[in-house]
Amino acid sequence: MAAATPELFKAWRDGYGQIRHSDETIERIQTLAMSGRIEPDRLYRLLAAADRLTSAAMWTIVHMTYARRVDLSGAPLPADAFKTVPEGHTGGSLNMAPAFVGYLVANAISATTRSWLMGQGHCVAAIDAVNALTGDVSQAQLGRYDRSEKGLSQLAADFYSYAIDASGRPGVPIGSHAGPTTAGAISEGGYLGFSEVQYVHAPLTGESLVAFLSDGAFEEQRGSDWTPRWWRSEDSGFVVPVMIMNGRRIEERVQIAQQGGADWFADHLSLNGFAPMRIDGRDPAAFAWAILSAEEQLTRFATDPSRRYPAPIPYVIAETVK
Numbered sequence: 001m002a003a004a005t006p007e008l009f010k011a012w013r014d015g016y017g018q019i020r021h022s023d024e025t026i027e028r029i030q031t032l033a034m035s036g037r038i039e040p041d042r043l044y045r046l047l048a049a050a051d052r053l054t055s056a057a058m059w060t061i062v063h064m065t066y067a068r069r070v071d072l073s074g075a076p077l078p079a080d081a082f083k084t085v086p087e088g089h090t091g092g093s094l095n096m097a098p099a100f101v102g103y104l105v106a107n108a109i110s111a112t113t114r115s116w117l118m119g120q121g122h123c124v125a126a127i128d129a130v131n132a133l134t135g136d137v138s139q140a141q142l143g144r145y146d147r148s149e150k151g152l153s154q155l156a157a158d159f160y161s162y163a164i165d166a167s168g169r170p171g172v173p174i175g176s177h178a179g180p181t182t183a184g185a186i187s188e189g190g191y192l193g194f195s196e197v198q199y200v201h202a203p204l205t206g207e208s209l210v211a212f213l214s215d216g217a218f219e220e221q222r223g224s225d226w227t228p229r230w231w232r233s234e235d236s237g238f239v240v241p242v243m244i245m246n247g248r249r250i251e252e253r254v255q256i257a258q259q260g261g262a263d264w265f266a267d268h269l270s271l272n273g274f275a276p277m278r279i280d281g282r283d284p285a286a287f288a289w290a291i292l293s294a295e296e297q298l299t300r301f302a303t304d305p306s307r308r309y310p311a312p313i314p315y316v317i318a319e320t321v322k
Contacts, residue, residue, distance in 0.1 A: 004033055004040035012044045012285075016051035018058070019098070025279070025286045032289055038109050050105045050284040053133060057097040060129040060152055065090045065160075069153035087160040089122045091322040095244050095281065096126035096212065099318060102287020103210050104130070109292060115203065119196055120214040120244070121177035121189025125159065128174055131183050138183040140173035193221025196241075200227045200313075203237025210291055215245045215265075219255040228273030228310040233302035240294040241315050244281060246322035262319050274315040281318030290316040 012029075015021055021029075029047065033040040063070045065088035069081055096118070107113050118127070131137050132145040132155050145155045155174070163171030178185035186202070189195050192214065199211035213224075224241075231239065245262060256265050266276040275297065279286040294314035301311050 004044055008041050008044040008048070012048040012051070016048070017055040019051040019054055019283060021283055021285060022280050025283050025289070028289045028293075029285055032109075032292070037292075043109065046105055046108055047285045047288070050101050050288070053104075053130065054098045054101045054284050056133055056147075057101065057126060057129040058094050060133065060155070061088075061090060061093045061097060061125045063152070063156045064088055064125045064129065068157050070149060070156060072149045072152075088125055089120075090125070092120055092123040092214075092244075092246070093125040093129075095246050095320050095322060096120070096123040097130065098282055098284040099212055099242060099244060099287050100126055100130050102284035103291060104134070105284060105288035106210075106291040109288065110295075112208065114208040114210050114291075115186060116184060116210045116212065117187040117195055117199060117202070118178055118185075118189045118212040119192070119194070119217050120212070121187070121195075124175065124178045124182055124185075127178065127182055127185070128155065128159075136183055138173065138181050140181040141183070144173065192217035193224070196224035197221050199241065200224075200230050200236070200239050203239060205235060205237055207237035208295065209237060209239050211239060211241045213241055213243045215243060215254045215256045218243075225272040228313045231311055231313055232309065233298070233307075233311070238295050238298045239313065240291050240298075241313070242287070242290070243315070243317050244320065245317055246281070246320050262317055265317060269315050269317075273310045273312060275312040276315045276317055278317045278319060281320030287316075287318065290318075 013021060013026060033043050066083060066086045067077060067081055068083055071077060103116055132151060133147045135146060137145055145151050158172035158174050160176065161172055165171040173181035177188050177190045179188060187195050195211060196213055196217055199209060203209040245256065262278055266278065269276040277290060279290050294316060297314045301307055
């Protein structure tokens, strides 16, 4: 395997906009580049593109909350372009942007499309923003949302518009939570803790699922602690739980933060049979690495003839700020 072109590595390592890469993430990505899984130059091109996509998605998310339209020239918006009553779970959606982009990068690296679900379905702005920018929209959104100024402006105008049609049904193909018009969505994620309990049972053998979870939901449904006892490689696909740990539930500090933060949570997971791994929750590259690494661990377990249950399910703790 040829070494990466220094210029391509540097272009990614230097980051982009608000995206920065920790020494730990850089070391992990360099190990991935040398693994033979993907050609190094292609890897660094993907990761540099991921930084730019994440940045564009966060920009779009903020517009979806506060503005009726976007201006791709970067010119200041006039007062009448702003919504009089801005709505949207902006902080959580900004946290989900690098997570969802990292998931897409993991798919690209492995040439495998995984399913996903999101316990914090109210952060749907991140999904719809990324989908519009990449062109991966649902049939209902096709032709309405894209990465043009018109398409992104329509996305911003529709978000939390409460529009209804003549028959009393939603008048726009975007809601306050993940739904049938959200490309790829399989769960609304509207009831805190439900996805945490359900995700381990979702994928069939040969399938893979990434479950984005909320630390605000952690205190709602404790049944998810039993995941390592439920999962069996013989009858279930791979599951990769990813906790977006921003320490907040709306404006309140979550239980995890009050108990001791990521250190306490990692100990809690270990006591319940998980194999926790901590990453920088602000970096799409860290999410991609974590998803691939978690599945490698599950593969080693599943192919070990002497395996014994319960399985040490890898659990990603994505540390971030809201």
